[in-house]
Structures are given as structure tokens and as C-alpha cells.
Amino acid sequence: MSDIYANARSTSGTSIRRRDVNPQSGMCPICIKECTVMCEVGKSAFRGREVLYPEPEQFGDSTASSNKDYGLDWSHFQIMTDVIGAKGIAADSNLALFPNADVTTELGGIPMLVPVYITGLGSTDVARRYWDTCAVGAAISGTVIMPGENVCGMDTETKFDSNGKVSHSAELSRRIESFRSFWDGKHGDVGVQTNVEDQRFGVDVYALSKLEVNIIERKWGQGAKAIGGEVRIADLEKAIILKKRGYVVHPDPEDPVVQKAFKDGEFRTFERHSRVGMPDKRSFVEDVEWLREQGAKHVFLKTGAYRPAVTAFTLRVASEAKIDQITFDGAGGGTGMSPVPMMNECSIPTVYLFAQVMHGIELMRKNGMYVPDISFAGGFVNETQIYKCIAMSNHDSNPAVKAIAMARAPLTAGMKAQYFAELAEKGRLPLSFSEKYGAKPEQFFVEHSELEEKYGADFKKIPPGAIGVYSYFNRIQVGLQQLMAGARKFKLNLINRDDIAATTDLASKVTGIPTVAEIDMDTFDEILLG
Ligand code: SF4
Numbered sequence: 001m002s003d004i005y006a007n008a009r010s011t012s013g014t015s016i017r018r019r020d021v022n023p024q025s026g027m028c029p030i031c032i033k034e035c036t037v038m039c040e041v042g043k044s045a046f047r048g049r050e051v052l053y054p055e056p057e058q059f060g061d062s063t064a065s066s067n068k069d070y071g072l073d074w075s076h077f078q079i080m081t082d083v084i085g086a087k088g089i090a091a092d093s094n095l096a097l098f099p100n101a102d103v104t105t106e107l108g109g110i111p112m113l114v115p116v117y118i119t120g121l122g123s124t125d126v127a128r129r130y131w132d133t134c135a136v137g138a139a140i141s142g143t144v145i146m147p148g149e150n151v152c153g154m155d156t157e158t159k160f161d162s163n164g165k166v167s168h169s170a171e172l173s174r175r176i177e178s179f180r181s182f183w184d185g186k187h188g189d190v191g192v193q194t195n196v197e198d199q200r201f202g203v204d205v206y207a208l209s210k211l212e213v214n215i216i217e218r219k220w221g222q223g224a225k226a227i228g229g230e231v232r233i234a235d236l237e238k239a240i241i242l243k244k245r246g247y248v249v250h251p252d253p254e255d256p257v258v259q260k261a262f263k264d265g266e267f268r269t270f271e272r273h274s275r276v277g278m279p280d281k282r283s284f285v286e287d288v289e290w291l292r293e294q295g296a297k298h299v300f301l302k303t304g305a306y307r308p309a310v311t312a313f314t315l316r317v318a319s320e321a322k323i324d325q326i327t328f329d330g331a332g333g334g335t336g337m338s339p340v341p342m343m344n345e346c347s348i349p350t351v352y353l354f355a356q357v358m359h360g361i362e363l364m365r366k367n368g369m370y371v372p373d374i375s376f377a378g379g380f381v382n383e384t385q386i387y388k389c390i391a392m393s394n395h396d397s398n399p400a401v402k403a404i405a406m407a408r409a410p411l412t413a414g415m416k417a418q419y420f421a422e423l424a425e426k427g428r429l430p431l432s433f434s435e436k437y438g439a440k441p442e443q444f445f446v447e448h449s450e451l452e453e454k455y456g457a458d459f460k461k462i463p464p465g466a467i468g469v470y471s472y473f474n475r476i477q478v479g480l481q482q483l484m485a486g487a488r489k490f491k492l493n494l495i496n497r498d499d500i501a502a503t504t505d506l507a508s509k510v511t512g513i514p515t516v517a518e519i520d521m522d523t524f525d526e527i528l529l530g
Pocket of ligand 1: 015016017018027028030031032035036037038039041042
């Protein structure tokens with residue numbers, strides 16, 4: 001595969017003067033002096049390390065991901081439909097209707113109305129700004145949401161006790177309350193994710209004891225990068241506070257030369273980095289025991305797309321610690337701010353990672369080991385991908401994958417809905433949109449009346465963005481029901497590997513799923529002639 005985007009990527013705001021680029025370098029075949037186009041090399045001559053990141057000017061109102069084609073993704077599988085009988089419901093044409101397909105699930109002991117949940121909305125500005133959108137959207141959809149790492153550490157109002165532990169965080173408290181204000185108390189829940197910095201600040205104990213959360217998630221990494229959370233800080237005073245709290249801040253906001261450069265507009269944002277964890281088996285097992293003693297009812301682990309040996313280590317350790325759930329996050333997903341080269345070139349792409357995890361789980365089951373629930377993340381956007389992932393994790397009416405974790409897609413749904421509601425208020429909706437769907441939220445949100453009826457006077461407190469998240473999850477739910485009904489499987493735990501065929505030899509080789517040409521051929525002749 002040629003590397004034609006090596007010198008121009010929309011993620012980093014770079015482009016190229018000529019289209020017929022060198023397929024190895026991505027540079028114009030002829031590079032000239034009088035070129036004003038900002039390619040990767042050209043822009044780096046001015047902005048240096050900034051060009052490693054998604055456009056800094058968009059930070060806070062954007063998400064980004066890899067744009068590399070890994071040669072294997074969920075589109076390389078086909079869902080097999082059926083016409084004979086029905087499973088999970090009576091084989092009755094009046095009952096085997098797609099709205100009767102049951103898509104509810106349970107993840108790490110938490111019942112959910114849809115097999116998707118929102119994860120990793122941490123200390124990036126986009127996560128903070130759209131928290132209410134996603135949290136209320138998750139609550140009214142009956143699913144889980146996990147605030148990401150560093151929420152307390154980034155809140156300048158956070159209060160610490162004499163031991164440097166968090167004693168009050170208005171921001172974390174706001175996030176929990178936002179979800180709970182629309183939670184039915186039965187489906188989904190809100191937890192707290194903790195990385196190295198959070199553990200240093202005692203965020204876990206604060207969340208369990210003061211905010212009474214039920215879920216703590218330890219974070220080892222994410223598919224988009226493996227070097228800890230990063231955000232941009234546009235405020236010098238805040239950058240200094242964060243440095244004093246022990247964060248790695250670049251450039252040094254206490255250096256007078258740096259301060260002058262910042263004030264002169266040489267650069268507009270500081271980078272704040274988190275440290276990486278150093279997990280080992282014994283300490284992790286002890287840590288999980290300790291979390292349960294502190295009151296954690298559910299312990300989750302979120303890990304990135306590290307090399308296969310680390311996946312084996314993760315499964316082993318998680319099994320010994322008997323954690324409730326692991327989220328594996330494959331390369332190809334999204335982020336608020338990760339280096340573009342890392343997003344594109346590092347880690348295991350989702351389908352390959354999925355195959356490695358499934359191999360591990362089969363081994364664990366054969367050897368009588370405890371198997372935690374699994375959720376997968378890494379570029380999921382629709383019901384067909386979700387269906388394939390859950391089905392391919394199921395050998396025996398017990399899919400290993402209980403749900404799909406998403407961040408970028410629901411954020412996009414929420415951002416879009418919020419933005420269009422703002423445009424409607426200003427009378428500035430695109431004509432092409434308002435002519436088709438109406439100019440008022442009660443017209444263009446197709447779920448508006450249903451939610452208004454359900455929530456009565458409280459409906460006004462639902463942010464427009466949350467209606468967007470709800471509608472998006474509703475589309476996924478109905479889409480899944482249709483696919484399940486097409487396969488005549490009316491319960492989520494019944495969709496299995498037999499329902500999937502691979503469209504390429506590579507997809508088949510990596511996952512062990514037969515190709516479209518092979519599936520059912522062992523019984524084909526007998527059915528025909530028998
Ligand atoms: S600087 Fe050279 S390689 Fe970059 S866009 Fe201009 S001509 Fe092309």
C-alpha cells in the first residue's frame with residue numbers, strides 16, 4: 001500500500017501542491033521554492049512538534065482518528081441471513097418481527113438497554129464541553145458512561161487535603177450528577193476512570209466514598225496512542241498550576257523565556273502530558289482487591305492495542321484479579337488529542353486485536369480460567385460492525401463481547417445535534433437541511449415527541465445534543481434488531497460465528513471465520529439431495 005498521505009493529512013491541517021505525489025514520501029514529484037502550500041514537511045519548518053498533533057486550532061471542538069487503511073476491517077465480513085425457523089422467539093410469522101429482537105445486554109454485572117456505551121471522555125476540552133450531551137444521552141438510552149482520566153487533576157478548583165489527595169472536585173461531581181439526573185437507577189451507570197495521575201491524587205477513593213460511584217476503571221492505555229493522556233492548555237496560569245500538581249507540561253510554563261514567547265504569540269497552547277503506568281501482575285491483583293475493599297462494586301480495565309504479548313499478559317492478570325470487564329481499544333479509533341503518527345502507525349488494528357483476544361479467551365475457557373466480560377472499542381460507528389464483533393465472539397451462546405465502547409461516534413452525534421440546535425435558534429440552519437427536516441428542533445429531531453412525552457416537565461433540561469446521542473443509539477438499536485431478525489436470532493446471545501462469513505482470505509485466516517465460498521458447503525449437497 002503506498003504512502004501517498006505521508007506528506008499531507010487533513011488531521012494535521014496539511015495539504016500538497018501536486019496530486020501525482022511520490023508514493024513513498026508523499027512529496028510533490030517536483031518541489032519548488034515558490035510554493036506557499038503547507039505540506040507536512042513545509043508546516044513542520046514553522047511549527048515543529050505542533051504538526052505531530054491534530055490541528056491545535058481545532059482542539060476542544062473536534063475529534064480525530066487515523067486515516068490509514070489497515071487492509072482488514074469489519075467490512076471484510078458478511079452477515080449470513082436465514083429463512084428457516086427462528087431462534088429466541090416462537091417460529092411464528094406474527095412474532096418473528098424485527099422490533100421483537102432483544103438487544104439488551106449485561107456488562108460487568110450492569111444491565112444495559114443497548115449493547116453500546118460511551119467511554120473515555122476525560123480531560124480534553126471536547127469531552128468537558130460535551131459531557132452533559134453524552135451523559136444525559138447515555139442515561140436516557142439506558143447505558144453506561146465512563147468519564148475518562150485526569151478530570152480532577154485538570155480542574156483548577158479541585159481541593160486537595162494535606163496528603164495531596166482530592167477532597168473535593170466540582171467537575172467530577174458535576175459529571176456524575178449530570179448522568180444521575182436522568183438515570184432510571186436500573187440500566188447503565190456512571191463510573192470513574194483512573195490513570196497513574198488519578199491514582200496519585202486518590203481520585204478512586206474520593207469517587208467511591210464521596211460521590212458513591214459503583215464502577216472504577218483502571219486505565220492502561222488506548223488504541224490511539226500508548227503514551228498517556230494529552231491535552232492543550234491555552235492559559236498560562238493554568239499551565240503553571242498543572243505543573244505544580246506534578247503533570248508534565250511542555251514547554252515549561254515557569255520559564256521566563258517561555259512565558260515571554262507565549263505572551264508574544266509565538267505559540268498559543270501548552271501541552272499537558274500524563275505519565276504511563278507500569279503494571280505488574282501482583283500489584284494489579286492487589287490493587288483490584290483493594291478497590292473492592294474501598295467499596296467498588298464493579299472493577300473495569302481499559303487497555304490499548306498493545307503488542308500480542310501484552311494482550312496475553314492483560315488477560316492473565318485480569319483473570320487472576322477477577323475483574324468484571326476489560327475494554328480492548330484497537331487502533332483506528334478516535335481521540336481528542338493524540339499524535340497523528342501514533343494514531344496511524346502504532347498498535348494493533350481492531351479486527352486483528354479482536355482475533356488475538358478471542359484466541360486468548362478460548363484458551364482461558366479450555367483451561368478453566370475465569371473470563372471477564374469483554375467490550376471492544378476502536379473505530380466502531382454502526383450496527384453492522386457491532387453485530388459482527390459480538391457474533392464473532394460467540395462460540396456457544398455466551399458471547400465474550402458483551403458491548404461495544406464508543407467515544408468519537410456519540411460525541412459526533414452530540415456535537416452535530418447541539419450545533420444544529422444553536423443554528424436553529426439563530427435562524428441560520430442550512431436551507432438544504434431545514435427544507436427537508438424543518439427549522440425547529442421539534443421538527444428535525446425525530447425522537448422529540450417521544451422524549452417530551454416520557455420526561456414531561458424535565459424534558460426541557462435535556463440538552464439538544466443528548467437527544468442527538470439518544471437518536472443515534474436508537475438507530476443502532478433498530479439496525480441491530482433488523483440484522484438479528486434477518487438471521488432469525490431474536491436474542492443477542494444467540495448471534496454467533498456461524499452467522500458470519502469472510503469476504504477475503506486474509507479476513508478468514510486472521511479470525512478463523514470461513515469465507516463466503518466455504519460456509520455451509522459441508523452440508524450443502526446433503527440438504528439438496530438428501
Ligand atoms: S513544499 Fe514542496 S513538497 Fe511541499 S507542497 Fe510545496 S512543492 Fe509540494
